[in-house]
Amino acid sequence: MGKTELEQRAVNTIKGLAMDAVQKANSGHPGMPMGMADIGVVLWGEFLSVDPSFPTWPDRDRFVLSNGHGSMLLYSLLHLCGFPMTLDDLRNFRQWGSPTAGHPERHPGLGIEVTTGPLGQGFGMGVGMAIAEAHLREMIGSELVDHRTYGFVSDGDLMEGISSESASLAGHLGLDRLVYFYDDNKISIDGATSKTFSEDVAARFQAMGWSTWDVDGHDREAIRQATGQALMDEERPSLLICHTHIAHGAPTKQDTAKAHGAPLGDDEVRATKVAMGWPPDETFYVPEDVAEFFRAAMDRGAKKRRAWEERLAASPAAGTWRQYFEPPPIRLATSDWGEKLATRSASGALFEQIGEKVPGFIGGAADLVESTKTELSDGGSFSKSNRSGRNIHFGIREHAMGAIVNGMAVHGGLRPYGATFFIFSDYMRPAVRLSALMEAPSIWVYTHDSVFLGEDGPTHQPIEHLASLRAMPNLWVIRPADAGETAEAWEVALNRTSGPTALLLTRQGVPVLDRPPGGLALGGYVLRPGSDVVLVATGSEVWVAVGAAEQLASEGISARVVSLPCWELFFEQSEDYRSEVLGEGIPRVSLEAAATFGWERITGVGGLNIGIDRFGASAPEAAIAEHLGFTIGQVTGEVTRFLDKHR
Numbered sequence: 001m002g003k004t005e006l007e008q009r010a011v012n013t014i015k016g017l018a019m020d021a022v023q024k025a026n027s028g029h030p031g032m033p034m035g036m037a038d039i040g041v042v043l044w045g046e047f048l049s050v051d052p053s054f055p056t057w058p059d060r061d062r063f064v065l066s067n068g069h070g071s072m073l074l075y076s077l078l079h080l081c082g083f084p085m086t087l088d089d090l091r092n093f094r095q096w097g098s099p100t101a102g103h104p105e106r107h108p109g110l111g112i113e114v115t116t117g118p119l120g121q122g123f124g125m126g127v128g129m130a131i132a133e134a135h136l137r138e139m140i141g142s143e144l145v146d147h148r149t150y151g152f153v154s155d156g157d158l159m160e161g162i163s164s165e166s167a168s169l170a171g172h173l174g175l176d177r178l179v180y181f182y183d184d185n186k187i188s189i190d191g192a193t194s195k196t197f198s199e200d201v202a203a204r205f206q207a208m209g210w211s212t213w214d215v216d217g218h219d220r221e222a223i224r225q226a227t228g229q230a231l232m233d234e235e236r237p238s239l240l241i242c243h244t245h246i247a248h249g250a251p252t253k254q255d256t257a258k259a260h261g262a263p264l265g266d267d268e269v270r271a272t273k274v275a276m277g278w279p280p281d282e283t284f285y286v287p288e289d290v291a292e293f294f295r296a297a298m299d300r301g302a303k304k305r306r307a308w309e310e311r312l313a314a315s316p317a318a319g320t321w322r323q324y325f326e327p328p329p330i331r332l333a334t335s336d337w338g339e340k341l342a343t344r345s346a347s348g349a350l351f352e353q354i355g356e357k358v359p360g361f362i363g364g365a366a367d368l369v370e371s372t373k374t375e376l377s378d379g380g381s382f383s384k385s386n387r388s389g390r391n392i393h394f395g396i397r398e399h400a401m402g403a404i405v406n407g408m409a410v411h412g413g414l415r416p417y418g419a420t421f422f423i424f425s426d427y428m429r430p431a432v433r434l435s436a437l438m439e440a441p442s443i444w445v446y447t448h449d450s451v452f453l454g455e456d457g458p459t460h461q462p463i464e465h466l467a468s469l470r471a472m473p474n475l476w477v478i479r480p481a482d483a484g485e486t487a488e489a490w491e492v493a494l495n496r497t498s499g500p501t502a503l504l505l506t507r508q509g510v511p512v513l514d515r516p517p518g519g520l521a522l523g524g525y526v527l528r529p530g531s532d533v534v535l536v537a538t539g540s541e542v543w544v545a546v547g548a549a550e551q552l553a554s555e556g557i558s559a560r561v562v563s564l565p566c567w568e569l570f571f572e573q574s575e576d577y578r579s580e581v582l583g584e585g586i587p588r589v590s591l592e593a594a595a596t597f598g599w600e601r602i603t604g605v606g607g608l609n610i611g612i613d614r615f616g617a618s619a620p621e622a623a624i625a626e627h628l629g630f631t632i633g634q635v636t637g638e639v640t641r642f643l644d645k646h647r
């Protein structure tokens with residue numbers, strides 16, 4: 001049997017598996033796997049270097065399925081190539097506990113690199129992976145870092161704005177090892193893309209500095225040639241615009257939106273199998289020669305992996321490699337912070353130390369480097385001509401920054417961060433959510449964390465953002481009270497490996513507190529003892545709480561102050577510790593310059609929550625504090641009235 005014929009059988013196998021799995025689950029997306037099967041067979045069969053016996057091999061090529069609804073294509077390829085993805089896993093497509101979720105979640109051990117589903121996120125994460133590869137290759141050497149990033153993207157990915165942001169930066173940075181295959185099938189859920197999408201995609205990407213190819217997405221020889229040419233371009237990222245047919249080969253459903261996200265139906269599945277010369281009564285059919293075809297293809301990666309391991313054992317760069325890929329726990333040295341300092345400035349002052357101790361520390365801001373104080377002064381700028389740069393200038397592209405940081409974080413070898421004003425976390429929330437879902441250790445640095453940023457006004461003043469980020473599972477939200485807590489917050493963030501951390505930092509100066517060191521890692525701790533009332537505060541309101549406690553003391557009221565910089569860490573502590581800190585049977589008051597939503601979890605029924613349940617205002621910081629009730633005198637008054645009512 002010739003190669004072309006065997007390849008065709010490989011394509012048929014994937015189409016069969018995708019149709020059968022969707023049919024059995026009675027839900028899912030058969031159209032895309034059928035439409036991109038030819039491309040999948042060429043890419044995985046001839047180009048992608050991965051090793052199913054060591055899926056997390058650090059120098060593997062990365063494959064990102066940005067059109068994650070076509071997950072059955074990925075799962076089929078993983079199964080056929082011999083990754084730990086069984087035929088039973090395919091039979092359990094979309095079922096509870098199965099790794100074959102509706103949209104890919106992150107399972108590095110199975111060969112699933114990233115979570116996709118929200119269209120465009122994979123596109124952005126692939127850009128992050130390509131940045132990670134380029135930087136690490138420069139720092140460690142191509143002997144140990146030498147791979148590529150491939151991705152499949154769809155109409156939806158290209159319509160989403162995040163792909164424009166990410167592509168713009170990828171083209172600007174000349175990420176030549178990034179190769180995307182665009183499933184140009186002219187169909188989306190609501191029908192023909194002619195209703196919504198008429199731009200010249202090739203011209204758009206060329207204008208952003210990409211090479212583009214027009215390819216018949218079912219002509220495997222053409223795909224092979226274009227891929228080979230794309231790999232030879234050492235200047236630009238590549239977009240292969242593959243003209244395809246959704247549900248290719250289905251007699252009545254090919255080229256229809258119906259094939260996007262619904263089972264084809266038993267009759268159509270049968271007719272498709274008959275049309276492609278496949279046994280119509282077999283389900284989940286994998287002929288032995290096709291299995292052998294993929295196993296043989298995987299030998300390519302396995303050989304490369306073995307050679308890589310031999311090089312690692314002998315290479316003078318192995319020590320450097322370990323510094324990046326196997327970093328020890330981080331301890332930051334303490335400093336004398338003086339009397340008053342914005343927490344963003346304390347954070348900025350730590351950068352040099354972090355940069356020295358953590359070689360993989362890399363990142364940047366969305367055009368707010370100076371304001372967010374996130375520059376590694378000796379780090380240089382990452383650019384087309386300087387891959388060693390550790391400061392990444394994301395431009396005004398928060399959406400892309402979020403996805404790119406995630407891509408770098410899951411790539412391995414790096415500890416990336418992305419920075420902007422807290423208010424603009426809204427512009428990157430989908431990526432923050434995916435970092436939490438993927439358990440990616442991305443670090444989000446958000447400064448200007450409250451109304452006290454002042455004159456820029458309510459468009460720039462976060463209100464509900466704290467509550468909304470706290471509601472997100474697996475995200476640690478840390479709002480340090482002063483410089484000392486800021487250093488501890490960075491230590492926590494840098495040592496976290498199982499998920500992201502958001503650091504919320506002030507624009508304005510806040511007093512450096514007299515506090516016991518180490519409390520931040522517990523999420524919350526007693527800053528000042530007291531037995532009549534407990535004032536619980538975070539960030540820039542902690543010193544106000546301390547001031548109020550002092551005034552209350554002069555009125556004969558013993559007020560405890562609890563600093564609670566991180567709810568998630570606090571809720572991880574024992575019940576004993578928590579009730580020791582918050583006290584039992586003592587009235588509780590919360591103080592935070594943000595929406596009070598959620599604070600009843602801390603202060604309980606009958607507690608007092610001092611916050612801001614309205615939009616802010618454009619005015620100097622002191623006026624805002626006065627008008628919104630955050631001066632020491634006002635807080636003291638409120639607490640006194642609250643206690644009077646309680647008595």
Ligand SMILES: Cc1ncc(C[n+]2csc(CCOP(=O)(O)OP(=O)(O)O)c2C)c(N)n1
Pocket residue numbers: 031032067069070117118119154155156157160183185187188189246260
């Ligand atoms: C951000 C986002 N919005 C909406 C969706 C729902 N959705 C899934 S696929 C899709 C579009 C399908 O069209 P296309 O991307 O061309 O995929 P195809 O049908 O060609 O496989 C939409 C709107 C999503 N997954 N993510």
Ligand SMILES: [Mg+2]
Pocket residue numbers: 154155156183184185186187188
């Ligand atoms: Mg489409």
